[in-house]
Amino acid sequence: MTGSLNIMKAEKESTNTCNITDKFDLNEITSQNTDGTSFTSSSSIKLQVTAEKSMFQSAIGGIISCVGGAVGTGNIWRFPRVLASNSNSGGALTFYIIWVLILFFWSIPILIVEYSLGRFTRNSVPVAFCKFFGQKFFWLGAWMVTVVFFLSCYYPVVLGWCIYYFYISCAYPLPKTEEEGLAVFNNFAEQSYWPVLTQFLAVALTGICLAGGVKWIEKANIILVPLLLFIILFMFGWAITRQYAEIGITFLFTPSWSTFKSPTLWIAAAGQNAFDTSSGMGIMTTYSTFMSRDSRIVSYSFLIPIINNLVSLYASITIFSTVFSTIIQTNPTVTRSAVVKLIKTSGPGSTGLTFTWIPVLFSKFGLFGRILCALFFLCLVCAGISSLLSITQIGVLAMKELNVSHRLAVAIALIASAIIGLPSAIYLDFLTNQDNTWGYGLVISGFLFCLLVIVYGPNRYRRVLINEFGINDCHLSIFWVPLIAFLVPLQSVALLGWWMYESITTDPKWFHLNWTSLLTTLLEWFVALIGLFILNWILYRTNILSKALNKAHGFDPYNPATYENTDEQMKYNSTINKKSINIDDITICTQL
Template sequence: MSQNTEPREQWASRLGFILAAMGSAVGLGNIWRFSYVTGENGGAAFLIIYLLCILLIGIPIIMAEFTIGRKAQSDTVGAFTKLAPGTPWVLAGILGVASAFIILSFYGVVAGWTMRYFLGYLTGQLWSAPEGGYADFFVGFISSPVQPILWQFIFMALTIGIVFVGVKNGIEKTNKILMPLLAIILIILAGYSLTLGGAAEGLAFLFTPDWSAFAEPGVYLAALGQAFFSLSLGMGALITYGSYLSSKEKLPGAAGSVAVLDTLFAIIAGIMIFPAVFAFGIDPASGAGLAFITLPDIFAQMGLGGFFGLLFFFLLAAAALSSAVSLLEVAVAYFIRKFDWTRKKASIIVGFIIFLVGVPSSLGIGPLSNITIVGGRDILDSMDFIASNIFLPLGGLIIALFVGWGWKKTEVLEASDFGSSGLGQVWLFILRFVAPIAILIIFISSIRQW
């Protein structure tokens, strides 16, 4: 007998849906990852290419995912099974669930670090440099065999708790609080950063392009990879969220809102970070350590630095939480349908499995640091590479091809709310030709980096 008699949930409001989809997109990818990837790839040149990727590929694929989800009213695997039964298109859904498992496994580790730092600022421990400096503190913490796993567990327990409660009362309500709060904190921090001595240099780095960087193939690779990671493309999150949407809502406006707000978040994060980096003479390409070593050092030298550190790490942890919820929901929605589980059972079992899958990523920086998987990368970086550079682009490619070629044109245009408008024709053209070619080029370049 079926134990899951719950009706399919829906969003309570359009705003709730947009904030939840934005919560999926706005995460560590916008703040922590965007900052160091921009720094490593020449600043403004990267930003211009990134914006083009969002416009030409990001928004059309968001629209494609929303259209698939709402039409099918099912999880990411069930959606393809329903719309194209017995065909290989279902591979996109399977890749989505696999990506959710892999990304959340290592994402939970890094998010756990942000929670540890938040506690450090909350108690005052990190308001001034610990003995040996912030670099020693960070390396000591992440290489510990126990501490990072404990914080990863706490973060995953929070994520499971929100998904456990449901779509309206858990995911939607959380994002209605977190997203406006994050926007306010980000604007306060960016405003303060502009009062520092490095504002002119930081803004020039972010907004004045070095034209020679456009000749670097790696910048294009990084920009499209960042667009996919930041917008949550190809992982089934937006298909899953779209499936809880009623047919009354118009999709093009929602897709545009999510992309614009997500991109604004990333740019304001750049305005927050780069003036501070230049004011204190830090290399903007200082990699992933930017958030955990460089910025705490800067906060320690600022008036009210401890307070700003507290705000910054709350911002990081909360942004990570909103994205982690969407990743867990992809897998949970699949298990609810596939195995006829209740939401509560699926949330706990799937969340705990993902936590266990993430433990090697955590230990890979400490006790298992001698293990490398992909091209000399440690376990965490290998998981990131496999998901961000292989699974997500492949998922996005199949989604674009399915909507562009595998689904009847009249049905697609009707389901997307474009109807017979010219915009709908442009959208289909991009999904048929522009997006697949761009994604394939990036994908082949990624494989060469293996």
């Protein structure tokens, strides 16, 4: 068949329509076969069109910006700190083993659900859940938005640290010892109000991007993200060749089997995997709403998290090699236990580990190292902003589908984030509490994605939303069904139950209200759920949810007529030249 495509105006459809501007109507695609017959499909090529978003000017710009959204402070700051907090003097290999296992048997199966859910429904997470469960279960999807919102409240604080360290790298000599590095971090994070200023600066930069578009961040990322990856590799190569670095590497790859039975270690590894890969966050569900049916989501679900976790691995080796090398050169008689203890005292929960030691590493290069250090933190700022954009956009999209304007949704998300994030900027203990509470909350989010698949039918989900709906994608094996239906939800329930039991039996103050107690975490979750139940009731009673579903994009998973026999032209290799469409009039979001 030849692909002779003619674009003609058509009526909007109720279930599978696109957002359009005044300058471009939803089009019906007519394709002519070689025998002279023709067929039409108004949903053949679905462009996510909106006048409110900016687009990337090139495919490479979109890809690199997505890399910037994936690789950021979660890899370079959070992973080494979580690794340090969950290791003892025996070694850290046990954490690595659990971390890799959870990647393949928890994160990747959930990511497949996220990608396919967004691509099929083309809606925010809460509205997508309503399509499967009904309006009374809006709160299930809203839980994920809530968890990610609280993450977005303290994330600008860490991003603000990067901004501050970029400033001191330019204005002051770098610290040369661990004492100097700790002093710089403590004076900044615990004994001044600099974190508040830099937090608001980070929120303001994010607001500019969300309100005014992402074209400038794309242009910056095309230069800064590859530069960041180059500097990380350079740091890695330099760190592992330093004297005594092999002792740090040996520590990282030595198992401490006694920690294997610690539920805290397992749930920390699961939470870190969620941070590394964005599994359970709803970020990939949001991104994939802009994907066409020929997007290779199964391939993305494997390739992107593996590459992302490799960056975390390199970052941890770099940090620990630097720590052991510097300390042993300063004090050759120091023991491994003493080094591990020092690592854990770099701020509450090792929050200052990376910020303490990266400048110390670069100080060994003199002026060249100072320039590299400034570039490193500048690149990390840009990548961090990309990540914060992704996190914030989840809530913005959810509000927009409830008929809140784009700019108002951005304002609400950022103002609330800045206010609720203030305690994290002032008190490191509060930041550590938020990081742990909502990091553990991601495990619940992962379970809810599994619940959606189980209720719909795992094999049916695999067939309808992935294998049959996708075009030119890898075939998802039947092996995924027992993973998502049994193993992944069992892991989530077992980890949370095990962690609660261990907390109750080992911590005599678990029922006290302090930053690290089990009761505090459960109380925060309970308050969030009560708020979501109330919000769900209000939206249901006022018919706001009903209106959101009536104008929802995408397809109905329980109505085959909305998704069968669509996009026929793509199956016959018919194409449309997107360059012929004026991108100033419409926007095709190509985040992924």
